[in-house]
Amino acid sequence: MSLSLLVPTPTASTVYPRVLPERPMRAVLLGCGTVGGGVLDGLRNGFPGDVTVEAVLVSRHRRGRAPGRFFTEADSVFATGPRLVIDCLPDGELAERLLELALQSGADIVSANKAVIARRPDFAARARERGQILRYSAAVGGELPVLETISRIRGEGRAILSVAGVVNGTSNFVLDRLAEGASLDTAIRAAQALGFAESDPSADLEGRDAAAKLTLIARAAFGADPDCVSLEAIDAETQERVREAAACGYRLRQVATLKAGANGIEASIALTPRAPGDPLGDVRDEENAVRISCERGDTILLTGRGAGRDATAHSVLSDIGAVIEARCGQRFGQ
Numbered sequence: 001m002s003l004s005l006l007v008p009t010p011t012a013s014t015v016y017p018r019v020l021p022e023r024p025m026r027a028v029l030l031g032c033g034t035v036g037g038g039v040l041d042g043l044r045n046g047f048p049g050d051v052t053v054e055a056v057l058v059s060r061h062r063r064g065r066a067p068g069r070f071f072t073e074a075d076s077v078f079a080t081g082p083r084l085v086i087d088c089l090p091d092g093e094l095a096e097r098l099l100e101l102a103l104q105s106g107a108d109i110v111s112a113n114k115a116v117i118a119r120r121p122d123f124a125a126r127a128r129e130r131g132q133i134l135r136y137s138a139a140v141g142g143e144l145p146v147l148e149t150i151s152r153i154r155g156e157g158r159a160i161l162s163v164a165g166v167v168n169g170t171s172n173f174v175l176d177r178l179a180e181g182a183s184l185d186t187a188i189r190a191a192q193a194l195g196f197a198e199s200d201p202s203a204d205l206e207g208r209d210a211a212a213k214l215t216l217i218a219r220a221a222f223g224a225d226p227d228c229v230s231l232e233a234i235d236a237e238t239q240e241r242v243r244e245a246a247a248c249g250y251r252l253r254q255v256a257t258l259k260a261g262a263n264g265i266e267a268s269i270a271l272t273p274r275a276p277g278d279p280l281g282d283v284r285d286e287e288n289a290v291r292i293s294c295e296r297g298d299t300i301l302l303t304g305r306g307a308g309r310d311a312t313a314h315s316v317l318s319d320i321g322a323v324i325e326a327r328c329g330q331r332f333g334q
C-alpha cells in the first residue's frame with residue numbers, strides 16, 4: 001500500500017475542534033480479521049499519523065495475539081479510554097451495540113460496517129450533534145473515494161442527478177468465475193478464500209450489501225435514504241444468464257442504480273448485461289466502478305479495487321488520517 005495514498009481526502013466544510021492535546025491518539029480496534037488485520041498492519045508499518053492501538057477486540061485468543069492487547073471482552077477494550085474507535089466487526093448486534101457505546105463515550109469513530117451504518121442513520125446524526133467524527137469511507141467502494149467525491153461535488157454547490165455502479169466486489173468476482181464456467185459454489189468458495197466474501201455470502205449475492213452501500217451513497221448525494229430499493233439476487237439461475245450475455249459478447253453485472261426523480265429517491269440492484277467498453281461491464285474480479293452524474297452534464301467515473309484486505313484497510317487508514325488531522329492538526333503525506 002502506498003503511503004502517499006493515505007493523505008486524507010478533503011471533504012465538505014465541517015471543522016471539528018482540536019480537542020486533543022494528547023498525542024499519540026489512543027485508539028482501539030474492534031475486529032481483527034480481513035479488514036481489521038490489514039488496518040493493524042498498516043498502522044504498525046509506516047502509517048504516518050500519530051496513533052496507538054491500545055486494545056483489539058477479537059472473538060477468540062490464538063497464537064500471535066498478545067494477552068493484554070487482544071481481548072475477547074468489549075468492556076476490557078473500552079476500559080482503555082479510547083479517543084478513537086475503529087470498527088472492523090461483521091454486521092450484527094455486537095457491532096451495533098459497540099458503536100452505540102463508542103458514541104456514548106465521546107470517542108471519534110471510523111467504521112467499515114456498511115450494514116450497521118446504513119441501518120442506523122441516527123449514529124451519524126448523533127455524532128454530528130455531539131461534535132464527534134464518524135467516518136465510514138471503507139463502507140462504500142473499497143479504495144474508491146465514492147463518498148468523498150460526492151461530498152466534494154456537493155461542497156462545490158453542484159447537484160447530483162444519479163449514481164450507477166458495480167459496488168459489490170464479491171458478486172462481481174463470482175459473476176466472472178461463472179463466466180469462466182465455474183459452478184456457483186466453486187465461485188463463492190474462491191471469493192471466500194481470497195477474503196472478498198464473508199463466511200455467509202448471502203448479503204453480497206442477494207444484493208443487500210449493495211443496497212446498504214446505495215443507502216449510504218443516497219445520504220451523501222441527496223441527504224436522504226432511498227424511498228424504495230428493488231433487489232435481484234445471484235442464484236442457481238444466474239449461470240444461464242451469464243452464458244446468454246456472453247453469447248452476445250456481453251458481461252452480466254450486478255449494477256446498483258440510484259436516482260432522484262418525481263417519485264422520490266429510487267434505488268435498484270439488478271443483474272444486467274453490459275457491453276464491452278462500458279466501464280460498468282469492464283470491471284474485473286473484485287473491482288468496483290461508480291459513475292456519478294451531476295448537473296450541467298458532468299460525469300465522474302471512479303474505478304478501483306472494491307473489496308479485500310488491502311483496498312478496504314486503505315480506506316479505513318485514510319479515515320483515521322482524516323480524524324487525526326481534524327483533531328490534532330497533524331498533516332502528513334504532503
Ligand SMILES: NC(=O)c1ccc[n+]([C@@H]2O[C@H](COP(=O)([O-])OP(=O)(O)OC[C@H]3O[C@@H](n4cnc5c(N)ncnc54)[C@H](OP(=O)(O)O)[C@@H]3O)[C@@H](O)[C@H]2O)c1
Pocket residue numbers: 030031032033034035036057058059060061072087088089090091094112113114115138139142195196197198306307308309312
Ligand atoms: N472484507 C472486505 O472486503 C470488506 C470490504 C468492505 C467492508 N467490509 C466490512 O468490514 C467489516 C469486517 O469485515 P471482515 O471481512 O474483516 O470480517 P472478518 O474477516 O470476518 O473479521 C471479523 C473480525 O471480527 C471479530 N469478531 C467477530 N465476531 C466477534 C465477537 N462476537 N466478539 C469479538 N470479536 C468478533 C473476529 O474475531 P476472530 O479474528 O477471533 O475471528 C474478526 O477479527 C464488515 O462489517 C464488512 O462488511 C469488508
